[in-house]
Amino acid sequence: MSNSDAALTPGQVETTPAGKGLMSQETRDIIVNGLWTQNPGIVQLLGLCPLLAISNNVVNALSLGLATTLVMAVASGSVALVRNFIPHEIRIPAFVLIIAALVTIVELAMHAWVPALYIVLGVFLPLITTNCIVLARVEAFASKRSTAHSILDASMMGLGLTAVLVVLGGMREAIGKGTLFSGIDLMLGPVAKDWVIPLAHDYSGFLLAVLPPGAFIGLGLLIALRNRMQMRDGGRGG
C-alpha cells in the first residue's frame, strides 16, 4: 500500500507555520495524519476485516477499536525500541511475534475482566494479530522512527480507526435496530444496564444495516463523505 508509505514524509500536509504552540510540526503532522489525512479506515482502507465484521453496534466497535489501538501503540513502541537490533531480513516475523504476544496479553486480560464482551468479540480479538494496519504502522513507521513518535503515530492511527468504527457502528445500530449503545453493560458492568438509548419506539428494525452488506454500504458512504469534504477543502492533503 503506497498510501501508508506516504505518511513517512513529514510536512506533506498542514502547511501552517512550524513551531506554533507547544507541538512541533512533526508531532502535529503525525496527529493529523492518523486521525484524518491518512485515516486507516476511510483513506488507507487497511484493517477492514474487523472494521466491517464487528461494526454492527457502537459497543462492539468501540471495544474492538480500543483493543486494537492499545495493541498498536505498545507494538509500535516496542518495535521502535528494538528496531536497531532486528536483522533487516527477518524483521517481519519478528514484528509479528511481538504483535502476537501483545494480542495474547490483551485477549487474556479481556477474558479475565470483561468475559461477556470477550465472548461477543470472539475470533476478532486474536485476529488483531493479522490486522494489516498494525503491521503497516510497525513496518512503515516504527521500524524507522523514534520511540515517542512511533507510539504517538500508532495511537493516533488506532484512534482514527476507532473513530471510523464507532461512527459506522452507530449508523448501523441506529438504522438496523433503532438503538444506540445496546450491550454497554457488557463493557462497563451491570451499572450501565439502563444506558442504552432507544431512538424510536416500536421500530421494526432494518436487518440489512446489521448484516455484512450494510457494513460495505455504510463504509462506502463514509468514504464518499470524506472525499466530498476533502474536495470542498480545495484538495489539500490526501
Next chain:
Amino acid sequence: MIGSPYIFGRNSTSLVMLKVMLALIPGIAAHAWFFGPGIWVSLLLCSAFALGFETLILLLRGLPLKPFLSDNSALLTAWLLALSLPTLAPWWLYAVGMLFAIVVAKQLYGGIGQNLFNPAMVGYAALIVSFPVYMTQWPAPIALADHALTIVDAFDVVFAGQGAISPDAYTSATVLDTWKTQVRLGTPVETILAQPMFGWAGGLAGRLGGQEIVALMYFVGGLALLSIRLITWHIPLAFLIGVAATAGVLHLIDPTQHASPLLHLLSGGVMLGAFFIATDPVSAASTPRGKLIYAVMAGFLVAIIRAFGSYPDGVAFAVLLMNMCVPFIDHFTQPRVFGHTRTAAKDAK
C-alpha cells in the same frame, strides 16, 4: 432491451422505456382484476418515490433535471419494482425499495447506463433481506378473499396501517410460499395442489388461477416487445428453458418435493423476469451467445433457489448473481468480427 452496439438518442431512450411500460399494461390490468386495486396504489407510490429520489440525486450531482427525468428509466424501474412487491404493504416499504433501486443501485453507480446491477432487483433484494414479514404478505386473489378491498381501502391500508380490517381477511401466502411450507410439513402433493389458488398447474383443467393469467399477460406483453424488436429472443427463451429444464429434472427425481415445471413457469416472477427484468439492456449480457449463457444460468439459479433456498422465489437473486458475471461472459463471447476468421480473432486476443 436493445442489442448493445447501437446507440440511441435521448428521445429514443424515453420512447423505448415508454414502449416497455406499455407492454406491462396487460399484466398490470390482469393483476388489478384478480388481486384487487392495491396494485394502482403501489405503482403510484413507487413512481412518485422514484422521481423524487432521481430528482434529489440529480440536484446533488449538479446534472440537468429535464433530460434525465424525461427518459422514463426511473419510472420503468419503479413499475418493475412495484410489480415484484406485494401490494398493500406499508408505504415506507416502497420508499426504502426505491431508495435502494434509484439511489444505491442506479445513481451511485453513475446513473442511467452505468449500473452494474438491475436497479429494481437490488431494491427487491434489499427489502426481502430486511423485511421478510412484509414481503410475504400478498393480497389474496379476490375470488378467494374474505373481504374485497376498494381502492379507498387500499390507500387506507398502505398509509394508515391495517386498522379495522384484519390483514388475514385480504392476504394469503403465494403459490410458491404455500408449496414450500406445505411440502416441508409433509402434506401430500395432491392435497396441496387441490387448493383453488393453484389453478391450472394444480390440475384444475379449464380454470386458470389468477397468478397464471397475470403470468400469461406478461408473456403476451413480452411477445409484443419481441415483435417490435425491442428485445431479442435469446434472453426470454433461454431464461424460460433454464427454469423449466432445471425444475423438470428436479420434478422427475422427486415429484413429492419439487413442483412441476408448469407451476414454476406460471408463478412468482418468472414471466416478468424473463421478458422485462433479465432483458435490461444495461445489466444483461450483450453478445448473442453471452445472452444465452446469461439467461440459461439465471433460469437455472431461479429453480435452484426456489427448490433449496430459504426464500420462496429467486428471480431477484438469480438476476443479480448473473449481473455480476456479465463482464466475464461478454469478454469470452465476443462474436467474430466481419472479415476475420475465428482463429484470427483468437490470435488477436
